[in-house]
Amino acid sequence: MSTARLLQPQRHRIGAGFEAEGWREPLALLDPFIMVDHFRMREAVFAPHPHAGFSAVTYLFDDSATGLVSRDSLGGEHAVAPGGLHWTLAGRGVMHDEFPAEPGREAHGLQIFVNLPADQKLRAPAVMALAPEQMPHRAAPGWRAVQVFGGTAGLALPWPTALSIVDIDAGACFELALDDGEQGFAVAIAGRGQGAGLPLSAGRALSLPEGGSAQLTAIDPLRLACFSGRPLREPLVRHGPFAMSDERQVVAALQRFQTGGMGRLSPRQQP
Incomplete structure (x- = not known):
């Protein structure tokens, strides 16, 4: 019979601007989650990048010193306040970018990848959000x-x-x-x-x-x-920012990304 067990994190850092401890394995115990990162971010360290086949979810803890700005190729630029939630349902593909609202101040939160069922992996992308006061x-x-x-x-x-x-x-x-x-x-x-x-x-x-x-x-x-x-x-096949049902879907997602089928998102303008 299955019992409770401890899962150890993987720690990673990008320069002085981003550090996280994350859980990605064993996938069978995380399912339907693909990844959870407990992160601290002080600078914009991610250029615009694609996602497909899952939802990329950001939650900011109430002690976060600043909010986040989330941009996407659907034309949105969304403010995520401390205590708030931003949910990017990537579906068949979307371009995405997130960075602290105030450079140099620490955004503290969770980055969560939630798998999509096989019959929803090619659905149209969408964005959802909850403000702190909307959470029970x-x-x-x-x-x-x-x-x-x-x-x-x-x-x-x-x-x-x-x-x-x-x-x-x-x-x-x-x-x-x-x-x-x-x-x-x-x-x-x-x-x-x-x-x-x-x-x-x-x-x-x-x-x-x-x-x-x-x-x-x-x-x-x-x-x-x-x-x-x-x-x-x-079945789940992961390739970089894509999480699809099989290799054929991964190849198709790469082609959509390379040909602009996931939209375009220019690098943000530096202040």
């Missing part, structure tokens, strides 16, 4: 939670997925329980605690099996990003 809150003695997406948060998601940010006071407990048919994981953002008999500290993630639950106890004040979703369990 719940609380009980010793903990507070913000429902970022999924659950009762108001986004029309292409597949059942959810993210909540949970703050647990030192010495208090929170019960993380998954619905039948869903699996998930909790990423420790700050603080120390334990769950399912395993130690939790910043940079560790606790994976729960389908329909599983765990009592999460904070030793120090503990902030968790709790992910859940219904696994797709479909």
